[in-house]
Amino acid sequence: MPIVQRCTVVEMTPLNDSTWWMTLEVGKLVEEQGLRAGQFLHVACGEGNLLRRPISVAYALEDEPENTATLIFEVKGAGTRWLSRRRAGDVVDVLGPLGNGFAVEEGGRxxxxxxxxxxxxxxxxxxxxxxxxxxxxxxxxxxxxxxxxxxxxxxxxxxxxxxxxxxxxxxxxxxxxxxxxxxxxxxxxxxxxxxxxxxxxxxxxxxxxxxxxxxxxxxxxxxxxxxxxxxxxxxxxxxxxxxxxxxxxxxxxxxxxxx
Ligand SMILES: Cc1cc2nc3c(=O)[nH]c(=O)nc-3n(C[C@H](O)[C@H](O)[C@H](O)COP(=O)(O)OP(=O)(O)OC[C@H]3O[C@@H](n4cnc5c(N)ncnc54)[C@H](O)[C@@H]3O)c2cc1C
Ligand code: FES
Structure with a gap:
């Protein structure tokens, strides 16, 4: 069951002039909800952008002191531009986990x-x-x-x-x-x-x-x-x-x- 969670940004690094690496503290989204790579989070992108924007989870980790998820996104329009202006310590509101992710088996090639x-x-x-x-x-x-x-x-x-x-x-x-x-x-x-x-x-x-x-x-x-x-x-x-x-x-x- 997806939940809404307010997540603190712990890393915000540019990968090129329009692509960002954003790591969020996502707490129970990983531990209790089983968030994993290939699923996506529906991210609220500021007051002017009513609809949330879907961004895939590059990976999710059970980490101390908080579990984290990394989103990597390209600036396309108003929503992702707003997201690209967040910095460590800011809070982002996400809905997730959403979607299924790839079905893989241990030892697969x-x-x-x-x-x-x-x-x-x-x-x-x-x-x-x-x-x-x-x-x-x-x-x-x-x-x-x-x-x-x-x-x-x-x-x-x-x-x-x-x-x-x-x-x-x-x-x-x-x-x-x-x-x-x-x-x-x-x-x-x-x-x-x-x-x-x-x-x-x-x-x-x-x-x-x-x-x-x-x-x-x-x-x-x-x-x-x-x-x-x-x-x-x-x-x-x-x-x-x-x-x-x-x-x-x-x-x-x-x-x-x-x-
Ligand atoms: C399941 C899913 C996972 C995604 N994962 C990522 C991700 O990991 N990283 C990432 O950078 N983007 C990802 N996207 C695309 C991302 O959601 C859009 O780029 C974003 O919603 C655009 O919002 P905006 O307000 O910045 O731009 P808008 O102002 O809404 O649109 C700007 C431009 O982007 C195009 N656009 C908008 N939404 C999409 C979309 N869903 N797919 C393709 N083009 C779109 C529009 O046609 C327009 O040309 C994902 C989309 C889906 C559906
Ligand atoms: S976005 Fe509403 S049904 Fe998929």
Whole structure:
């Protein structure tokens, strides 16, 4: 059952000119509510912004003296701009835990695929699987690259791709994913987070090589708890599902990619 909690900011660090690392003391959200990476918090972003904004949990820790959760976000509009102006000691009001997160099993071997601000929700999974993961991370250009060193430290291999070729492989992540799967498709699953066109291409690659694939979908949200239909997406079987309540993570085969 999601709860509203007022959380003190304990760290606020810029990762580039528009992306922030924010760590919050979240108390019982971790201990009692089991908050974990890949779920999201619905964050109140100041008085002028009535609707909360969904931000994924990069990772959540049982830490002394308070449990913490790290959110990594990019400034897009008024809400995230307000959030980027918070500093250590400020208080932020969140609703959570929300959403399901990726389904993973102990000892599994995962291929993590992230695009842009879809990279942070995979960090907790990379760190939790102790050198047993391969990560493919895509960004628009070298100056947008974030978290590469953290992934490098905890993954078996990492591959960087940029749209303009200014760092790593020139092009989108799905070409790299196909090259990896052509040599080795012995993964428990692909876990992917990023823009919808990227998720669609990765889902197609996974299907072509017969590898299970979970995708974390992004939709604009209002209530965040399944009450307003604001975030409904079309599924392959003709039904609609709520990204906030049924997701944001879905089996790639469940999603209707043609709408
Ligand atoms: C489940 C979920 C998890 C998310 N996790 C993160 C995260 O970890 N880090 C992060 O930076 N962002 C994340 N987002 C996106 C984030 O919620 C939006 O960027 C934010 O709500 C924009 O609010 P704003 O007031 O700053 O901008 P607005 O003024 O509301 O919008 C500014 C621009 O952002 C676009 N936008 C708004 N909402 C979304 C959305 N949900 N998805 C894509 N584009 C949007 C708008 O179309 C517009 O172009 C997540 C979204 C969802 C649904
Ligand atoms: S945001 Fe209201 S139903 Fe998902």
């Amino acid at each position: 995962y291929l993590l695929v992230g695009g842009g601000i879809g990279v942070p929700p995979l960090l907790g999974y990379a760190e939790g699987f102790h050198k047993n993961t391969v990560a493919v991370l895509g960004f628009r250009s070298a100056d947008r690259v974030i978290l590469a060193d953290r992934f490098r430290n905890c993954c078996k291999e990492i591959y960087l791709c940029t749209d303009d070729g200014s760092m790593g492989r020139h092009g989108f992540v799905d070409a790299q994913v196909r090259d990896i799967l052509a040599k080795d498709k012995n993964f428990t699953a692909i876990l992917a987070c990023g823009p919808r066109p990227m998720l669609k291409s990765v889902a197609q690659a996974a299907a072509a090589y017969g590898v299970p694939c979970q995708v974390s979908m992004e939709e604009r949200m209002a209530c965040g708890v399944g009450a307003c239909l604001g975030c409904a997406i079309q599924m392959a079987d003709g039904t609609m599902k709520h990204v906030c309540k049924d997701g944001p993570v879905f089996d790639a085969g469940e999603v209707d990619w043609n709408v």
